[in-house]
Amino acid sequence: MSPRPGFPSALLALLACTAAHAAPPRVPDTIAQRTAACTTCHGKEGRATNQGYFPRIAGKPAGYLYNQLINFREGRRQYGLMTYLVEHLSDAYLMEMAQHFASLDLPYPPPQTIGAPAPQLERGRRLVLEGDKALGVPACAACHGERLTGVKPAIPGLLGLPRDYLNGQLGAWKTGQRRAHAPDCMKQVSQALAPEDIGAVSTWLSSQPLPADTKPAEPTAAPLPLRCGGLTP
Numbered sequence: 001m002s003p004r005p006g007f008p009s010a011l012l013a014l015l016a017c018t019a020a021h022a023a024p025p026r027v028p029d030t031i032a033q034r035t036a037a038c039t040t041c042h043g044k045e046g047r048a049t050n051q052g053y054f055p056r057i058a059g060k061p062a063g064y065l066y067n068q069l070i071n072f073r074e075g076r077r078q079y080g081l082m083t084y085l086v087e088h089l090s091d092a093y094l095m096e097m098a099q100h101f102a103s104l105d106l107p108y109p110p111p112q113t114i115g116a117p118a119p120q121l122e123r124g125r126r127l128v129l130e131g132d133k134a135l136g137v138p139a140c141a142a143c144h145g146e147r148l149t150g151v152k153p154a155i156p157g158l159l160g161l162p163r164d165y166l167n168g169q170l171g172a173w174k175t176g177q178r179r180a181h182a183p184d185c186m187k188q189v190s191q192a193l194a195p196e197d198i199g200a201v202s203t204w205l206s207s208q209p210l211p212a213d214t215k216p217a218e219p220t221a222a223p224l225p226l227r228c229g230g231l232t233p
Contacts (some may be wrong), residue, residue, distance in 0.1 A: 031100045056108075060150065061156065061216045066094055074208070078172075111209055114142075151216055163203060163205075185227060
């Protein structure tokens with residue numbers, strides 16, 4: 001039996017009318033939605049994982065995140081995708097992004113590194129917690145906080161980061177591929193460290209559990225052991 005004359009065209013007209021009056025999908029205009037591109041690499045809500053090269057950005061001090069976005073935009077840090085994402089964004093918008101991720105208080109994954117050699121772990125522990133006077137290297141904890149979770153407004157935490165990422169960043173400072181505002185204190189530190197010391201630091205840090213309070217510490221009046229651009233006059 002053939003369909004009634006005019007039936008297909010009437011159905012198409014009805015469908016077209018329905019589509020025309022259907023409400024378009026609504027995308028919420030929130031900073032979380034606008035920064036969704038960041039989570040493609042940095043993980044859901046910027047929490048990343050303890051595997052791979054991309055660092056956690058959730059919960060980092062806003063001043064630190066802002067400085068890094070500026071550094072990517074102005075060429076002090078080199079990663080093409082990050083530069084592409086931020087090269088046309090204003091200072092105010094970069095700060096809004098930084099404040100969004102800094103406000104997130106999310107759980108961390110367990111430590112990545114397990115079973116590293118004891119001598120390497122001990123060397124890393126000493127460099128992180130005590131420094132090395134002979135090399136002119138202060139303890140990491142002297143700047144990054146007693147709990148190594150960072151210090152407001154602009155010093156990042158060091159725990160909960162992948163070993164490969166820590167190795168990569170210290171190596172980039174050592175070779176000049178990564179830079180910060182002058183005086184570049186991390187360049188000074190990394191250039192004083194031998195490659196095996198960099199490996200020891202990243203191995204020890206990536207093997208440590210997070211403390212109960214993972215938030216960045218409040219700033220203190222105590223001077224930093226080195227002058228760092230963007231942090232000290």
